[in-house]
Amino acid sequence: MAPALQASGIVKRYGPLLANDGIDLDVARGEVHAVMGENGAGKSTLMSILYGMQAPDGGTIRLDGVAVRFRSPAEAIAHGLGMVHQAFKLFSSLTVWENIVYGREPRRGPFIDGAAARRAAVALAERYGLAVDPGALVARLSVGVRQRVEILKALYREARVLILDEPTAVLTPPERDVLFAVLRRLVVDGRSVIFVTHKLDEVLAISDRVTVLRAGRVAARMTTRETSAREIVRAMTGRVVADRPDRVSMPQGAALLHAEAITVRGDGRVLVADANLSVNGGEVVGIAGVAGNGQTELVEALVGLRAVASGRVQVNGRDVTQSDVAARREAGLAYIPEDRAAVGTAPTASAADNLAMGFHRRPPLRRGWKLDGTAVRDWARRLIARFDIRIGSERTPVATLSGGNMQKVVLARELSHAAPVLIAEQPTRGLDVGAAEFVHGELLAERARGRAVLLVSAELSEVMALSDRVLVMFGGRIIADLPAAQADEERLGLLMAGRPGVAA
Amino acid sequence: MSLPPRVPSVVLAVGFAVVAGAVLVAASGGDPLAAYWQIAVGALAPDNLPNTLNWAVPLTGMALAVAIPLRGGMVNLGGDGQLVLGGLVAALVPLYLPLPGVLSMFAAILAAALVAGLYAALAAWGEVRHGVPMLISSLLLSYPAMGLASYLSGFPLRDRSSGLPQTVMIPPDARLPPLGDVLNVGAFAILVIAIAVVVFDRRSVVGYELRLRGLNPRFARYGGIALGRQAVATMFASGGIAGLTGATIVLGAQFRFTDGALVTPNYTWSGLMAALLAGGEPVGTIGAALFFAALQTGGFAMQRETAVPRVLTMVLQALVILFLAARHGLRRRAAP
Numbered sequence: 001m002a003p004a005l006q007a008s009g010i011v012k013r014y015g016p017l018l019a020n021d022g023i024d025l026d027v028a029r030g031e032v033h034a035v036m037g038e039n040g041a042g043k044s045t046l047m048s049i050l051y052g053m054q055a056p057d058g059g060t061i062r063l064d065g066v067a068v069r070f071r072s073p074a075e076a077i078a079h080g081l082g083m084v085h086q087a088f089k090l091f092s093s094l095t096v097w098e099n100i101v102y103g104r105e106p107r108r109g110p111f112i113d114g115a116a117a118r119r120a121a122v123a124l125a126e127r128y129g130l131a132v133d134p135g136a137l138v139a140r141l142s143v144g145v146r147q148r149v150e151i152l153k154a155l156y157r158e159a160r161v162l163i164l165d166e167p168t169a170v171l172t173p174p175e176r177d178v179l180f181a182v183l184r185r186l187v188v189d190g191r192s193v194i195f196v197t198h199k200l201d202e203v204l205a206i207s208d209r210v211t212v213l214r215a216g217r218v219a220a221r222m223t224t225r226e227t228s229a230r231e232i233v234r235a236m237t238g239r240v241v242a243d244r245p246d247r248v249s250m251p252q253g254a255a256l257l258h259a260e261a262i263t264v265r266g267d268g269r270v271l272v273a274d275a276n277l278s279v280n281g282g283e284v285v286g287i288a289g290v291a292g293n294g295q296t297e298l299v300e301a302l303v304g305l306r307a308v309a310s311g312r313v314q315v316n317g318r319d320v321t322q323s324d325v326a327a328r329r330e331a332g333l334a335y336i337p338e339d340r341a342a343v344g345t346a347p348t349a350s351a352a353d354n355l356a357m358g359f360h361r362r363p364p365l366r367r368g369w370k371l372d373g374t375a376v377r378d379w380a381r382r383l384i385a386r387f388d389i390r391i392g393s394e395r396t397p398v399a400t401l402s403g404g405n406m407q408k409v410v411l412a413r414e415l416s417h418a419a420p421v422l423i424a425e426q427p428t429r430g431l432d433v434g435a436a437e438f439v440h441g442e443l444l445a446e447r448a449r450g451r452a453v454l455l456v457s458a459e460l461s462e463v464m465a466l467s468d469r470v471l472v473m474f475g476g477r478i479i480a481d482l483p484a485a486q487a488d489e490e491r492l493g494l495l496m497a498g499r500p501g502v503a504a
Numbered sequence: 505m506s507l508p509p510r511v512p513s514v515v516l517a518v519g520f521a522v523v524a525g526a527v528l529v530a531a532s533g534g535d536p537l538a539a540y541w542q543i544a545v546g547a548l549a550p551d552n553l554p555n556t557l558n559w560a561v562p563l564t565g566m567a568l569a570v571a572i573p574l575r576g577g578m579v580n581l582g583g584d585g586q587l588v589l590g591g592l593v594a595a596l597v598p599l600y601l602p603l604p605g606v607l608s609m610f611a612a613i614l615a616a617a618l619v620a621g622l623y624a625a626l627a628a629w630g631e632v633r634h635g636v637p638m639l640i641s642s643l644l645l646s647y648p649a650m651g652l653a654s655y656l657s658g659f660p661l662r663d664r665s666s667g668l669p670q671t672v673m674i675p676p677d678a679r680l681p682p683l684g685d686v687l688n689v690g691a692f693a694i695l696v697i698a699i700a701v702v703v704f705d706r707r708s709v710v711g712y713e714l715r716l717r718g719l720n721p722r723f724a725r726y727g728g729i730a731l732g733r734q735a736v737a738t739m740f741a742s743g744g745i746a747g748l749t750g751a752t753i754v755l756g757a758q759f760r761f762t763d764g765a766l767v768t769p770n771y772t773w774s775g776l777m778a779a780l781l782a783g784g785e786p787v788g789t790i791g792a793a794l795f796f797a798a799l800q801t802g803g804f805a806m807q808r809e810t811a812v813p814r815v816l817t818m819v820l821q822a823l824v825i826l827f828l829a830a831r832h833g834l835r836r837r838a839a840p
């Protein structure tokens with residue numbers, strides 16, 4: 001039987017850069033096929049070609065043995081492809097069922113048959129065990145549920161091959177388990193899934209086969225049952241990646257970041273309630289919690305991007321409660337924000353412009369009223385080299401970078417502030433194994449230099465491995481403050497679900 | 505460091521507009537080639553060039569006044585009010601502030617820029633402090649300013665010997681010295697401003713901060729740029745340039761403030777179009793302003809020499825913008 005999807009010799013050039021250099025990929029019916037590779041290896045490029053978003057410079061695509069050529073995603077959808085992007089494309093002011101049937105509504109005469117559409121949505125959701133409320137407004141849904149809506153939307157259009165590009169980056173562990181259960185049902189149903197991810201444990205858990213890309217070429221094809229994490233990593237990087245660095249015990253210094261009774265209100269709700277925290281020099285404090293429980297708002301209040309209703313913030317011994325972002329940064333705060341494209345960079349600006357931000361008001365970049373162009377360029381080149389950012393030149397807009405390399409731009413800039421306090425929100429989201437290890441190493445190096453690190457991460461393993469203490473947020477409150485030794489996965493899981501009584 | 509210029513799409517838009525304009529002329533029974541020829545001659549023949557430049561000076565000033573905030577993603581629609589305030593102040597200072605000649609001229613220019621700048625900054629302050637969108641407030645603030653100027657020049661400060669609502673003539677030694685037959689020293693002032701804007705945009709810390717705000721305001725805020733203060737300062741500079749433009753017209757050409765004389769030529773709106781055409785990038789804005797000035801001056805000649813009315817040039821201007829916007833809109837839809 002012909003493979004459900006077979007791509008051969010796919011080539012894609014961006015100027016001098018060969019993003020895809022003759023890639024062959026075949027995906028059988030009823031399999032989960034993982035695609036792995038370092039940041040910038042060409043995974044997203046390949047997926048966008050399969051889905052008709054970009055035209056390849058060479059190569060052919062066959063579906064069930066028939067050659068196809070898509071000029072748009074609409075054509076790909078018509079041929080039974082579906083894709084769930086990392087940045088969801090839903091209408092947030094519409095309901096779940098409206099989003100699911102959008103563009104293919106069941107009709108009665110000239111009108112949309114709402115009842116039939118709802119029924120169809122419910123039936124589909126039940127069939128694959130995707131729990132959603134069809135009448136809910138998308139704007140109110142958590143990320144995990146939004147993703148389910150995206151999947152339902154693809155299934156409603158009868159997708160036989162479903163492409164998921166880093167679908168678990170934004171999910172909590174329970175949400176991820178639900179997703180995997182859904183994927184299993186899909187393949188039992190004879191559909192195929194292409195699964196792009198950086199997470200080895202997920203690949204081992206869910207996939208049947210793995211295709212590993214390196215620098216735009218296929219580096220290896222493996223059957224999951226017969227391979228190991230170590231082998232996949234070797235294929236991706238061409239070397240053996242060091243294990244997670246050890247957290248040697250450190251003498252702790254004074255409290256460098258200190259927040260007292262922080263309360264944040266917004267949309268008529270209390271988003272953060274009476275939060276207290278303190279991070280000492282030489283300490284990593286992790287904040288665990290399901291996304292949307294006030295972590296983002298708390299961090300924004302700490303860095304000065306969001307007004308507090310009450311409370312006090314101290315950075316490096318200075319009270320900065322009344323200060324703006326610039327003054328807090330001046331006092332000694334660096335910040336890696338959760339959303340690199342919306343907050344952490346200006347994607348259409350060059351890497352040099354992005355890397356200069358925050359350094360542009362002091363020498364050597366600033367000279368009197370002038371911004372020294374040469375200094376800006378040299379500074380950018382230094383950081384690009386030091387952090388191994390894969391980019392054409394410092395003049396390249398960061399929007400063209402792969403997800404991981406864009407994150408490195410943010411990291412490079414914020415880590416070079418050498419600020420006493422570093423707040424890192426989801427710092428390894430979307431990074432490949434090697435890059436994630438690099439970031440972990442850098443965070444621990446900050447700690448070893450006697451700096452204070454506040455780490456917010458949805459990734460429990462990351463929080464547990466790096467933190468000296470773990471705080472858990474639920475419903476806007478910090479409901480637990482545990483030393484590392486007591487923070488095991490089970491206990492944190494219960495706390496994150498808001499059940500401190502059981503966890504104690 | 506700066507973005508690549510969007511030259512190809514601009515050239516294409518101009519090309520489309522020229523073709524569409526030709527169709528329009530032909531459809532109404534005119535000869536498109538003759539019309540375009542007259543525009544070119546009327547704008548660029550050696551005898552006419554000074555006129556074109558004279559028209560280009562205030563247009564460039566007003567274009568820069570829009571381009572500066574636009575670079576940071578802000579829109580100043582209050583150019584008319586700021587231009588008029590500048591012109592009014594420039595006329596009143598030499599008349600009512602007893603200063604010796606040249607000093608009076610400099611004081612008039614400075615005061616004009618200052619008053620108009622503060623007035624524009626008011627719109628930014630309203631947005632920062634009270635959340636009134638600047639797009640609206642800058643436009644609305646224009647009307648009281650023009651109303652005040654109209655009242656003052658029409659009643660308390662009116663030149664009784666004249667039939668028009670206008671002030672008396674300012675003393676000759678407070679006027680901007682002429683340069684040749686048509687131009688005056690005001691052209692130098694705008695040239696210096698234009699160079700300064702380009703240099704600041706490319707080389708300065710404030711230019712960098714403004715540009716990055718335009719590209720992503722959330723990133724700028726995250727990086728420590730105080731958006732509120734920046735908005736007020738930017739609008740002050742923008743209004744100041746508009747006011748200075750008004751001052752150069754009053755002190756260099758009209759020698760008095762006449763109600764309506766500054767707004768009828770539509771410098772503000774042509775300037776806005778020039779700035780939009782270049783997306784706020786200063787060099788492009790200046791180029792577009794010169795282009796529009798040539799088009800409009802040529803339009804007068806065309807109207808004189810052929811039966812085609814001058815409106816055609818305004819239509820062309822609008823079409824260029826429209827085609828450009830359509831192209832960008834289309835491209836955005838094709839690559840989300």
Ligand SMILES: Nc1ncnc2c1ncn2[C@@H]1O[C@H](COP(=O)(O)OP(=O)(O)OP(=O)(O)O)[C@@H](O)[C@H]1O
Pocket residue numbers: 014017019037038039040041042043044045046390400401402403404405430432
């Ligand atoms: N529009 C573009 N213009 C120029 N270069 C591009 C463009 N899109 C991608 N690239 C380059 O192509 C290469 C492959 O990018 P791609 O996004 O496919 O990587 P990826 O494997 O998905 O990486 P990541 O894991 O970081 O998401 C990168 O070097 C990237 O910079």
Ligand SMILES: [Mg+2]
Pocket residue numbers: 043044045402403
């Ligand atoms: Mg990618």
